[in-house]
Every structure is written in C-alpha cells, then in structure tokens.
Amino acid sequence: MQRIIARFVPANKTLSEEEFSASLLTVIVLFVSSGTGIYGALVNGMTGDATILITKSILDFFTGAIFAANLGFVVSLIAVPQFVVLMILFLLAGVIYPLTTPAMIIDFKAVGGTLMLATGFRMIKVRMFPTADMIPAMLFIMPISWAWTTWVLPLLAK
Structure with missing residues (x-):
C-alpha cells in the first residue's frame, strides 16, 4: 500500500523521501491494521454494535489531522484501504466471530495493543520498530491462541 500511495502522491517538500x-x-x-478497527468491524458485523468503530473514527479524525499537518493530503487516501479491509472483516464477521473464544479475543487485543505501542514509539522516534512486519501477528494470534488453549494448557494442567 505504501508503494502504491507514494507513487501517486509526491513527497512532501519539507520532509526527506x-x-x-x-x-x-x-x-x-x-489506521488500517489497528486492533480496535479490526475488532470493531468484527463486533459490528456480528452484533450490530458500532460503538467501537464510532470511537475509533473520532480518535482517527484527530490523529489524521495531526498527521495531515505534516504529510498533507496523502493522509486522506488512507481511507480507501482502511474501508476495504474493515468492510471485508465486517462482511466475514458472521463466519469469524462465532469461531472465537474469550481467550482468543483477549490475546488479539493484546497483540493489537502491542502493535499500537510499537507504532507510538515509532511516531515519537524513540525506537523505529518494523511495524509493517508485525501486522501478520494480528492474523496468526487467533489460531495460536486456540491451539494453546486446546492442546498445551490441558497438558500443563495434568
């Protein structure tokens, strides 16, 4: 996504490439791979409760305004992939959400929080974590959590 957007939008004159x-x-x-957005889309698709997505949109508005002051109008283009990803999750929520357990949801939120923490450190330039490389963890945490609670925890309980 970064290459596609950067190809159509010239770099900001005040920032280096x-x-x-x-x-x-x-x-x-x-914006696109936040745990709040993904979880909110799943909850909204399954239960019809849009509170999480409304809260995320309010937070994204102010965050987007801050980034737009630095990057320009390119920030508004992020809405397209964000809409696509969250709409796919919304439509698949009827299939995905019933397969989850409370432990899987908690683990998913923990990974999302860790990703957001790494993104925050990257934003304030404390440490440049490879946040794009961390995104697959959002996909793999639920099957790993299920396998852990199904196979490993019963072995440890004995």
Missing part, C-alpha cells in the same frame, strides 16, 4: 515514507508507513499501520 525517507522521512515521508516512514511517516506514511506509520499512518497506514495505525
């Missing part, structure tokens, strides 16, 4: 790409990647990770 590297700083622009790093900031754009941070914004993409922050």
